[in-house]
Amino acid sequence: MRKLISFIWVCSLSPLGFTQQPCHFGDKQWFSKGPYSVHINCIDVSNSDPNTIYLGSYGRGVFVSNDKGLSWEPCSTENWPVFTDSVQTSPTQANWWYGSHPPVSFITVDPNNSKHVYIGLYMQGLRESLNGGETWKEIATEIPTQAVYTKLLINEVNS
Numbered sequence: 001m002r003k004l005i006s007f008i009w010v011c012s013l014s015p016l017g018f019t020q021q022p023c024h025f026g027d028k029q030w031f032s033k034g035p036y037s038v039h040i041n042c043i044d045v046s047n048s049d050p051n052t053i054y055l056g057s058y059g060r061g062v063f064v065s066n067d068k069g070l071s072w073e074p075c076s077t078e079n080w081p082v083f084t085d086s087v088q089t090s091p092t093q094a095n096w097w098y099g100s101h102p103p104v105s106f107i108t109v110d111p112n113n114s115k116h117v118y119i120g121l122y123m124q125g126l127r128e129s130l131n132g133g134e135t136w137k138e139i140a141t142e143i144p145t146q147a148v149y150t151k152l153l154i155n156e157v158n159s
Contacts, residue, residue: 038063044107046114047156054117054133056104062119062133075133077101081124105149111156120149 039058046052055063055072062075080101102121110116115132118139123146127136 041103041105042107044109044117046109047111049114052109052114052132054107054109056107056119058103059101061101062104062107062117064133075129076135079136079138080121080127106151108152108154110154110159112159116159118152118154120152122148126152 038055038060040055041058042056044054046054049066051066051068053065053069054075055065057063060074061077061080063072064075065072082101102124105120105122106118108118110118115130117129117133119127119129119136121127125138126140126143126149128139129136
């Protein structure tokens with residue numbers, strides 16, 4: 001399943017999302033469905049609800065699909081830190097990406113609850129949402145925020 005999702009990710013995000021040229025995988029064709037013009041950094045599919053997919057981006061936050069990727073909605077970025085190393089927040093600096101929030105370095109969905117989501121923000125700590133990304137709270141504040149988190153594993157027996 002992870003290999004297929006990785007392939008969908010590559011096919012669904014054509015350059016800037018403006019074209020409808022299909023990608024081919026075996027006898028299947030895949031077309032871009034969005035989110036458009038977003039640099040996707042990480043992805044996770046809910047084990048408890050395979051219709052729910054979360055994408056983490058560079059500077060634009062988290063996006064969620066509740067229909068297997070047919071449509072996408074941005075999650076809240078309320079109370080997220082502002083990331084100054086971007087074209088949007090520092091237009092006179094040499095930057096290569098646009099957005100006002102830190103890149104999302106990983107997303108992990110609780111295997112037993114598709115609304116319980118953890119994310120790592122590049123050099124800005126860890127966040128948790130209990131409502132599918134509507135709100136986030138900072139967690140593990142005793143861990144240095146300058147760390148770059150790449151993965152969080154959840155024991156589904158204890159989640």
